[in-house]
Amino acid sequence: GAGVSQSPSNKVTEKGKDVELRCDPISGHTALYWYRQSLGQGLEFLIYFQGNSAPDKSGLPSDRFSAERTGGSVSTLTIQRTQQEDSAVYLCASSLGPSRNTEAFFGQGTRLTVV
Amino acid sequence: QQQVKQSPQSLIVQKGGIPIINCAYENTAFDYFPWYQQFPGKGPALLIAIRPDVSEKKEGRFTISFNKSAKQFSLHIMDSQPGDSATYFCAASILGGNKLVFGAGTILRVKS
Numbered sequence: 381g382a383g384v385s386q387s388p389s390n391k392v393t394e395k396g397k398d399v400e401l402r403c404d405p406i407s408g409h410t411a412l413y414w415y416r417q418s419l420g421q422g423l424e425f426l427i428y429f430q431g432n433s434a435p436d437k438s439g440l441p442s443d444r445f446s447a448e449r450t451g452g453s454v455s456t457l458t459i460q461r462t463q464q465e466d467s468a469v470y471l472c473a474s475s476l477g478p479s480r481n482t483e484a485f486f487g488q489g490t491r492l493t494v495v
Numbered sequence: 496q497q498q499v500k501q502s503p504q505s506l507i508v509q510k511g512g513i514p515i516i517n518c519a520y521e522n523t524a525f526d527y528f529p530w531y532q533q534f535p536g537k538g539p540a541l542l543i544a545i546r547p548d549v550s551e552k553k554e555g556r557f558t559i560s561f562n563k564s565a566k567q568f569s570l571h572i573m574d575s576q577p578g579d580s581a582t583y584f585c586a587a588s589i590l591g592g593n594k595l596v597f598g599a600g601t602i603l604r605v606k607s
Contacts, residue, residue, distance in 0.1 A: 411594075415597075421600070422501075422584065486539050
């Protein structure tokens with residue numbers, strides 16, 4: 381597709397279970413971001429990938445959160461031993477990266493509910 | 496240094512009014528300032544952006560005003576419409592690969 385694709389769109393999981401969220405960025409975009417948005421709140425930065433550089437993980441809230449980006453394209457955000465406070469919308473965005481235009485294009489997000 | 500502070504948290508205006516949303520930053524290395532618009536259930540989408548070499552940029556009914564010395568920038572929506580009701584985020588970054596830093600967002604409601 382032409383845009384950033386995230387799956388699943390909704391995920392309900394039991395407390396303590398692990399979840400994986402997937403992001404397919406726009407083809408050719410070297411930069412990829414994960415953000416978290418709690419209900420009615422702003423965007424909380426989680427992690428940033430740029431090409432082959434080491435990712436900026438400074439926003440990950442705990443060691444239960446991890447992310448990888450395989451082949452410089454698809455990214456997976458993994459949350460281990462989910463807690464209720466992890467419930468939020470997880471947004472992925474991609475951009476052309478270090479160029480004149482850093483416009484970030486967002487996916488529609490994955491709404492995670494931990495029960 | 497990496498924060499972008501946005502205000503107000505929420506805003507209600509009458510149709511035709513001019514809502515103004517303000518953002519302030521600390522990092523003088525920031526040189527790209529976009530605004531994003533987000534409708535319920537959707538991801539944010541770029542609305543308008545400005546570079547620090549200009550003090551104002553207009554696109555349709557949306558205007559960004561930029562004050563480099565004060566390290567502030569704002570979004571004005573002229574002749575606001577109910578369809579403008581959304582959450583608005585300001586952001587800042589350094590061209591050259593740094594990540595976008597977002598403000599906390601402003602929930603705008605335009606009453607008809």
